Amino acid sequence: MEKTILKVQGMSCGHCVIAVEGSVGELSGVERVLVDLKVGEVAVEYNPGTVTLDKIKETIDDQGYDVE
Amino acid sequence: MEKTILKVQGMSCGHCVIAVEGSVGELSGVERVLVDLKVGEVAVEYNPGTVTLDKIKETIDDQGYDVE
Numbered sequence: 001m002e003k004t005i006l007k008v009q010g011m012s013c014g015h016c017v018i019a020v021e022g023s024v025g026e027l028s029g030v031e032r033v034l035v036d037l038k039v040g041e042v043a044v045e046y047n048p049g050t051v052t053l054d055k056i057k058e059t060i061d062d063q064g065y066d067v068e
Numbered sequence: 069m070e071k072t073i074l075k076v077q078g079m080s081c082g083h084c085v086i087a088v089e090g091s092v093g094e095l096s097g098v099e100r101v102l103v104d105l106k107v108g109e110v111a112v113e114y115n116p117g118t119v120t121l122d123k124i125k126e127t128i129d130d131q132g133y134d135v136e
Contacts, residue, residue: 015084016083
């Protein structure tokens with residue numbers, strides 16, 4: 001299991017939290033995902049054998065947010 | 069049919085637009101509703117014989133936004 005913290009721009013309200021946590025949390029191999037709205041960060045715990053970090057970033061991007 | 073523009077605080081993203089336009093638009097007597105995210109305004113066209121302005125304000129408030 002790996003942990004990473006992504007800087008994500010554009011998350012501005014509770015709906016954004018739901019969109020990001022919901023979509024990333026549904027990915028197979030993602031154990032935990034937590035959005036910190038104030039600092040614009042997404043903490044993810046995942047199994048790198050099942051899901052790639054690129055896939056996680058792509059999923060956030062698909063919700064309309066910029067991953068730095 | 070009456071038209072009014074409400075100042076609403078806290079709408080910050082596309083999800084907020086969907087939440088406000090969706091909930092107000094579903095009210096019986098509301099003909100049109102349009103959110104302007106940049107200026108924080110909600111324009112509503114409604115039939116005052118069917119729905120009150122108070123009901124419209126309450127619906128926006130219930131979504132978590134402050135109507136001025």
